Amino acid sequence: MNAHPSIAEPIRPAEPALPEGLIAEPMVRFERLSKTYPAYRDKPAVEALKDVDFAIARGAITGVIGRSGAGKSSLVRLINGLEKPTTGRVIVDGRDISALRGQPLRLAQRSIGMIFQHFNLLSSRTAADNIALPLEVAGWSKADIRTRVAELLELVDIADKHDRYPSELSGGQKQRIGIARALATRPNVLLSDEATSALDPQTTRAILDLLANINRELGVTIILITHEMSVVRQLAKEVVVIDDGRVVERGHVADIFTHPKHATTQTFLAEVLGDAVPVSLASRLVQQPAPLGQAVIRVQVRGSHAGDTLVARLARELSVDVALLAARIDEIGGQPVGSLILGVPGGEAAARQTLAYLSQHQFAAERLGYVS
């Protein structure tokens, strides 16, 4: 495996193995699921999940995004059977995991790997022995464990850290061990619970690259639980937005984030893109038109390449010397998403004319103010 993908190389999730139109049995299916934690002592009952009903595709990378307290953690704990739903069912790989107890549940859990925000490695075990733990639990022979652990260390590219204790490793290295441990029993699903939230951006990127490779080469379905839009954007193909225990939006990453409908989705998007107004510009903005000044207009670019030539078209078709004051365009799911900040000279009439042109061509635009 290409263990060191270059930082610049874009990450592309694996395409589903099945041709379009052929619907495979989903890897995880939530059926009318709700989860309520009963009142305990002075704490009131908490409805963590309400009427959740959706499926997660096999072999894909799906992002589940929401604020803290939205119900993401409950969702992931229901998938691996650590918790039972209050009502409804969770079907994992064709099996109703919510109905399993005892040894059948433990056997099913071996085909569901999980990685954690704080890595959760045993400080008393070396890297290799940490990876060996789920295999020991599953009753593998010593020789088989040794072979498998060597393979896994190679897979996550830390073979040289074999004998190191977690206290001697960096966060990224610890998460690599976490990933190797999660994959040890050859699971079909890998649950990632905020796995990069404790890492710096560069390490995050490397870990996400590794997860993309694992998805592509091993075909493991990956479910990314996160509150970070950037993680979903980099890695996931499908996204599920959760707010206050409900699924508020879901679909292809590109569709959801180029046309966000729910307020939560919009704020997540704004977090990544910002409002694109540079500080120096914002400080000069006034609400009254200034003589010889420019009207400042923000244009949303959502998933079409029409924005590419917009400034030139405005100049040509309206004969306005439109200035490009600032721009922030990002790529989400292969589509450009962001905003352009335009300066329009020529007073109120030119500003109105420009806004009319923009709305006529299906651009969302707003006047932010004026600069002299």
Place this chain on the structure above:
Amino acid sequence: MSPELINLIIQATGESLFMVSTAALVATSLGLPLGIFLATSRKGELFAAPSVNAILGVVVNATRSTPFIILVVAIIPFTRLVAGTSIGSGAAIVPLTVAATPFIARLVEAAIREVDGGLIETASSFGATPLQIVFKVLIPEALPGLVLALTLAVVSLLGYSAMVGAVGGGGLGDLGIRYGYQRFMPEMMLAVVVVLIALVQTVQTVGDHLARRLNRRLRHR
């Protein structure tokens, strides 16, 4: 100091070591599982049994709050039942064990509770049984704390063992009281104290060293 007196000290040291080590061994084999159970049996925990946990907690507290010298006397019938007699070093092991078991249990409970709950969840997530979690996660992770707990227990037992002279238990404490105090031999008292200090110091140093070696969290190469 006459050779007879030196012999007395050597003999008393042997008695103390015998009482303390036997009591520590038995109390650990009872206190360790008890402590692990106390640490894992509250509501929602690995071996959840909240009512059993509460009852055991009361029993442990009751034993721990009884002054040792009163405990020694109070359980004489039980001592006689177990040891066949209530007098001598062998018999003294019974009250020492009874006192040390709940003490060790509480220390073990505290050490086990120090283990990050995320590790229990992690092990559960890949299908470990509760017993596998105890033996593969909780005990190894808590080991430095457990060693320190046992060190503390042995040091406390050395102190307790001085009191069992009251029921003819022998040992260093008894020697100090009878020769040092009642016969007013200050050099004997001094010798007993010095030997006790040396014993405590040795136990503590060995325990600390072992705990430090086991503690991977602090070890950097």
